[in-house]
Amino acid sequence: MSGQDDSGGRGGAIAALVFAAIMVAFGLWxxxxxxxxSKMQDCLMSGRTNCNVIAPER
Incomplete structure (x- = not known):
């Protein structure tokens, strides 16, 4: 019997979780x-020239 902890498995799981979270964030972005x-392309393909999104002032 050895007196070692299984913290290596836990560290690998945490690293995999962090990697998965980064991949999800990248996928959403x-x-x-x-x-x-796609919306910009659809606007331009319809022949319009004023396709810029204008944010209203508050």
Whole structure:
């Protein structure tokens, strides 16, 4: 019997969880960017020239 802890497995699980969270965040950012680009492309393909998004002032 050895007196070692199994903390290596726990560290690997935490690293995998952090990696998965980063991948989910990247996927959400990518989906948002592609949606925005698609909306802009649809606007331009319809022949309009004023496709910029204007944020209202508060």
């Amino acid at each position: 990518l989906a948002h960017s592609l949606t925005t680009a």
